[in-house]
Amino acid sequence: MSLLGWMGMVSGSGRAATAPPPLDEVMAERFRERTDPRRGDWAYAHFVDLRDALAEALHDASGVWLDYGAGTSPYRELFTTAELQTADIPGGESYPADHALDRDGRCPVPDGTFDGVLSTQVLEHVTDADAYLREAYRLVRPGGRLVLSTHGVWEEHGGQDLWRWTADGLALQAERAGFDVDRTVKLTCGPRGLLLLLRWYGRDHGWPGGGLIGLVLRALWLVDRLLPPAMDTYLDRAFRDLGHTTRPDVPFYLDILLVARKPGSPR
Ligand SMILES: C[S@@+](CC[C@H](N)C(=O)[O-])C[C@H]1O[C@@H](n2cnc3c(N)ncnc32)[C@H](O)[C@@H]1O
Numbered sequence: 001m002s003l004l005g006w007m008g009m010v011s012g013s014g015r016a017a018t019a020p021p022p023l024d025e026v027m028a029e030r031f032r033e034r035t036d037p038r039r040g041d042w043a044y045a046h047f048v049d050l051r052d053a054l055a056e057a058l059h060d061a062s063g064v065w066l067d068y069g070a071g072t073s074p075y076r077e078l079f080t081t082a083e084l085q086t087a088d089i090p091g092g093e094s095y096p097a098d099h100a101l102d103r104d105g106r107c108p109v110p111d112g113t114f115d116g117v118l119s120t121q122v123l124e125h126v127t128d129a130d131a132y133l134r135e136a137y138r139l140v141r142p143g144g145r146l147v148l149s150t151h152g153v154w155e156e157h158g159g160q161d162l163w164r165w166t167a168d169g170l171a172l173q174a175e176r177a178g179f180d181v182d183r184t185v186k187l188t189c190g191p192r193g194l195l196l197l198l199r200w201y202g203r204d205h206g207w208p209g210g211g212l213i214g215l216v217l218r219a220l221w222l223v224d225r226l227l228p229p230a231m232d233t234y235l236d237r238a239f240r241d242l243g244h245t246t247r248p249d250v251p252f253y254l255d256i257l258l259v260a261r262k263p264g265s266p267r
Contacts, residue, residue: 027072027095030072030074031072031074033047034047034050034051034072034074034075035051035074035075035077037051038229039228039229039232039233039236040228040229040232041232042199042200042203043196044232045188045192045196045232045235045236045243046187046188046193046196046254046255048243049187049188049192049243049244049255050120050149050187050188050255050257051075051078052243052244053149053185053187053243053244053257054075054078054120054147054149054257055078056244057147057185057257057259058075058078058079058082058118058147060081061078061079061081061082061115061116061145062081062082062115063082063083063114063115063116063144064082064083064084064085064113064114064115065079065082065083065084065085065114065115065116065117065118066084066085066086066087066099066107066113066114066116066117066118066139067084067085067086067087067118067119067120068087068107068117068118068119068122068132068135068136068139069087069088069089069105069119069120069122069125069126070086070087070088070095070097071088071092071095072095073086073095074120075118075120082115082116084118085098085099085114086098086099087099087100087101087107088100088101089101089103089105104128104131105126105128105131105132105135106135107135107139109139111138111139112138112139112140112141112142112144113139113141114139114140114141114144115140115141115144115145116140116144116145116146116147117136117139117140117144117145117146117147117148118147118148119132119136119146119147119148119149119150120148120149121149121150121151122148122150123148123150123163123165124150124151124154124161124162124163124164125159125160125161125162126162127160127162129163129173130173130176130177133173133174133176133177133179134177134178136148136177137177137178137179137262140262141262141266142262142263142264142265142266143261143262143263143264143265143266144261144262144266145259145260145261145262146174146179146258146259146260146261146262147257147258147259148170148174148257148258148260149187149255149256149257149258150163150165150170150255150256150258151164151165151254151255151256152164152165152166152167152186152187152252152253152254152255152256153193153197153252153253153254154254154255155197155200165256166256167184167186167253167256168184170184170256170258171184171258174258174260178262178263179260179261179262179263180260180261180262180263181258181259181260182259182260182261183246183258183259184246184256184257184258184259185244185245185246185256185257185258185259186244186245186246186247186250186253186255186256187243187244187253187254187255187256187257188242188243188244188253188254188255189242189243189244189245189250189252189253189254190239190242190250190252190253191238191239191242192235192239192242192243193242193252193253193254194252195231195234195235196235196254197254198217198220199220199224199231202217202220202221202224203221203224203225206218206221207220207221244257
């Protein structure tokens with residue numbers, strides 16, 4: 001179970017009476033959930049969608065990239081033809097990073113050092129998202145790329161969780177930092193995302209009884225409890241096409257992947 005799942009159980013229903021697992025186990029499991037999502041994992045569908053969309057966006061990455069706010073750098077294996085370096089704020093729950101960021105999130109390297117910047121699930125945690133994007137812009141060479149994911153609709157999850165975006169809002173903010181936006185990809189959309197939110201609420205709080213709807217929701221909770229992979233099998237069979245899409249008519253999504261470029265050509 002993820003740390004968040006554990007925290008949810010404790011704060012939500014008091015059902016977890018056990019002590020939390022040691023941090024290195026939590027980190028290893030968190031890394032596994034992201035790199036090798038399995039049906040029945042608390043956020044399987046979402047982590048599959050994010051991994052697949054990142055793989056598509058990064059398939060031709062070359063040169064030297066920076067994982068900016070790397071944490072455990074869960075997507076490093078997607079860099080098969082490029083070198084990936086890591087940067088993070090010292091003292092967090094991260095693996096040791098190649099570059100220690102200062103308190104304002106600045107990286108001590110010259111302008112245009114990297115061919116690309118990868119940023120996954122960082123933007124919602126930074127105090128000043130504009131400053132973070134401006135620093136990403138500075139770090140990338142002219143013509144270099146930014147591949148960034150952050151949340152659309154997602155539960156509040158601690159660790160200084162500050163912001164949420166729409167796809168258009170994220171594109172606008174990246175443009176304000178100077179980037180040319182190639183595309184925004186909506187991840188885990190419509191019912192695929194909605195069912196995940198229902199699962200999380202049910203797992204953390206259960207569902208109160210009360211008429212037909214209460215019965216249906218309790219049945220959903222029971223199936224998920226007894227046979228966790230069942231919901232994910234259904235989500236894959238019925239809504240795989242809503243895993244990632246650039247369709248403008250999709251209004252509900254758990255996450256957004258932005259692919260952008262710094263204007264100019266390499267020196
Ligand atoms: C939720 S973790 C995501 C880690 C990793 N990118 C991933 O996908 O698992 C958020 C990360 O952002 C880092 N962070 C927080 N504020 C930052 C800032 N201003 N600049 C860069 N990284 C920051 C944290 O130290 C943490 O490692």
